[in-house]
Amino acid sequence: MRQIVKIGVKKKFISSNPMEGFKCSGGDVEVIPLEFWQVEKIQQKQFSVDRISEVRDAFIFQCFTGFAYQDIYDLSPENVVLVGPKKELACQAPRKDRGRRNGAHSADRRPTDI
Template structure:
């Protein structure tokens, strides 16, 4: 098919084909059409096309609520006794490490001691460029993550080729995590990417960490991306409103004490 033959009808037919024949959902369709749009953009820049067939086409991503583990569910995983199963014990530890650092699978898989150093507060920080976006990510190491690093420290140089944790392939990690979730009696679909959502929501935002700070730690270039990952849960809203009630009550008491002025 020649570039000049690409028109508005072709794009809408392509959209319809993806939804009916391939049975893709809205966001998957948008991702496919975006790839075509990039080719069209290059063609327009080079003068290979005289008009943009996408000019009247619109197809928006549907907002999806990202899953995450609650603090109680994270605690369940942490307290699960896996001492008799080295395979699942390692997978659980890597997952929890990502819950407390916000690292993606690609980033934790490449993590080595060169990425860990003392920060401005004289505590350990993980500083690396994200594999996906190459943007800088700086994350203070929480005590829970530090404990996991210490657990595997003596095995690092010999067992894991200098990497700080025993990370298996992404496919195996996700398969084994299902086993771990079953043992912990967690019904949610637990995967490596769920750890990143958990860090954003249950570990940081729910505990009052500013969304701008969370965005920096996650290595996001746009705070809108963080807002998609990290939906503030009801408990955080409740805490914030309780603080507001206390402040308002305090102000009312002060006015009464001042004679109502």
């Protein structure tokens, strides 16, 4: 949004940036990680709505792989590869640079770990 407004000012579509100096701050929030037993309880929970079960499965996959939400939905069959001397199945997906890291890297996760 900020970038669009800056372009609008630069191209003189608007006279000034109404968001200049605005800072959105939610403050510091303490994030308490789940205990393993809590993750297992979520994994075992049965839902009557298929979509909720898919969300549960995606969340559990994220817990065990460390992939971000968007990363798991960008996965395809080509991301499942054989690794190591035992040729174990692994999930390999390039992580996108979202401003938190320098460049992209790959993460290997074995589906059997989940």
